Amino acid sequence: MIVVTTPTGQIGREVLARLLDAGEGSVPVRVIARDPAALAPQVRERVEVVQGSHADPGVLKEACQGADQVFWLLPPNPAAPDSEAYYGAFTDRLCEVIEAQGMERVVAVSTLGRGVARNAGMISAGLAMDERIAATGVHYRALCPPALMENTLRQAAAIRDTGVFATPHVTDRVLRLCATRDVGAAAARLLLDDSWTGRADVPLVSADDLTPEGMAAVLAEVLGRPVRTRFVPVTELGAGLLRTGAVEGWVRSYADMVTAQNEQGFYGVSQLPTPDLAPTTFRQWCEEVLRPATEA
Numbered sequence: 001m002i003v004v005t006t007p008t009g010q011i012g013r014e015v016l017a018r019l020l021d022a023g024e025g026s027v028p029v030r031v032i033a034r035d036p037a038a039l040a041p042q043v044r045e046r047v048e049v050v051q052g053s054h055a056d057p058g059v060l061k062e063a064c065q066g067a068d069q070v071f072w073l074l075p076p077n078p079a080a081p082d083s084e085a086y087y088g089a090f091t092d093r094l095c096e097v098i099e100a101q102g103m104e105r106v107v108a109v110s111t112l113g114r115g116v117a118r119n120a121g122m123i124s125a126g127l128a129m130d131e132r133i134a135a136t137g138v139h140y141r142a143l144c145p146p147a148l149m150e151n152t153l154r155q156a157a158a159i160r161d162t163g164v165f166a167t168p169h170v171t172d173r174v175l176r177l178c179a180t181r182d183v184g185a186a187a188a189r190l191l192l193d194d195s196w197t198g199r200a201d202v203p204l205v206s207a208d209d210l211t212p213e214g215m216a217a218v219l220a221e222v223l224g225r226p227v228r229t230r231f232v233p234v235t236e237l238g239a240g241l242l243r244t245g246a247v248e249g250w251v252r253s254y255a256d257m258v259t260a261q262n263e264q265g266f267y268g269v270s271q272l273p274t275p276d277l278a279p280t281t282f283r284q285w286c287e288e289v290l291r292p293a294t295e296a
């Protein structure tokens with residue numbers, strides 16, 4: 001039995017779709033969903049559903065009963081005042097279940113930055129999650145993407161209408177990228193393979209060698225209109241997040257993350273691409289995902 005958290009999220013739904021495709025119904029899957037109605041009907045009828053949040057110890061315990069593998073993802077939460085405590089509480093619940101009920105393998109979404117990132121807000125919190133889970137002794141793979149291409153999706157309409165691609169990242173320095181579909185595919189492959197053991201990071205880095213300015217050039221070509229970057233300093237970014245309802249502690253953690261990304265280089269050119277594991281290029285993603293979103 002494979003337990004899938006966040007089955008309605010960008011990455012979780014990719015994992016789930018691939019597990020269901022690959023197994024043709026033969027791989028039993030149980031999902032934890034706060035709102036099962038948000039699952040597509042054709043998905044809902046092929047999985048067991050435990051309703052609730054994986055932050056809830058009772059829900060997680062029930063979902064993991066008799067399961068040997070978990071796909072684990074910490075959901076971003078702009079209402080959490082302390083991201084370290086927020087991620088830590090989720091992780092403690094999982095570790096308690098692993099220690100009490102047993103679990104063969106965990107595949108989790110983490111991030112690039114191990115051994116390099118310092119005071120990096122939610123990135124540091126995500127990397128701490130890996131240490132805590134691995135310390136239980138469970139066989140563990142941490143999927144480590146850099147910036148998700150889907151971050152750009154939030155401003156699809158603005159890019160289409162104004163030709164401005166806003167970014168808090170230094171605009172002339174390489175920013176490594178990965179599409180959520182490739183994170184989902186890597187997770188599903190690992191969950192369907194019972195031959196691996198121990199602990200490892202799995203870097204997921206597309207073949208792109210783009211700076212944000214280079215990303216704007218690709219956006220311009222794919223959308224058929226001029227697109228330029230606008231650098232957004234963290235103070236402006238934070239003020240914008242507060243206006244959308246994020247609490248101060250979360251905004252601080254977000255700002256720390258972006259500052260660390262800009263200053264410490266762990267999403268930068270020194271990270272080697274892994275195109276076998278992350279085959280989607282930014283151009284392909286723009287053609288297949290972003291452009292349709294701007295046309296919707």
Ligand SMILES: NC(=O)c1ccc[n+]([C@@H]2O[C@H](COP(=O)([O-])OP(=O)(O)OC[C@H]3O[C@@H](n4cnc5c(N)ncnc54)[C@H](OP(=O)(O)O)[C@@H]3O)[C@@H](O)[C@H]2O)c1
Pocket residue numbers: 006007008009010011012033034035038052053054055073074075076077109110111112126145146147148151180
């Ligand atoms: N963005 C980046 O550049 C980047 C880079 C590296 C790593 N990451 C990591 O990637 C992950 C983001 O994944 P994603 O894009 O799939 O996220 P997402 O699309 O925001 O999905 C998260 C899902 O979690 C569920 N959720 C939200 N709050 C919850 C709660 N309190 N309890 C249980 N479920 C909850 C939501 O589903 P419902 O609302 O339906 O319940 C949502 O669909 C994060 O862990 C992040 O740290 C991101």
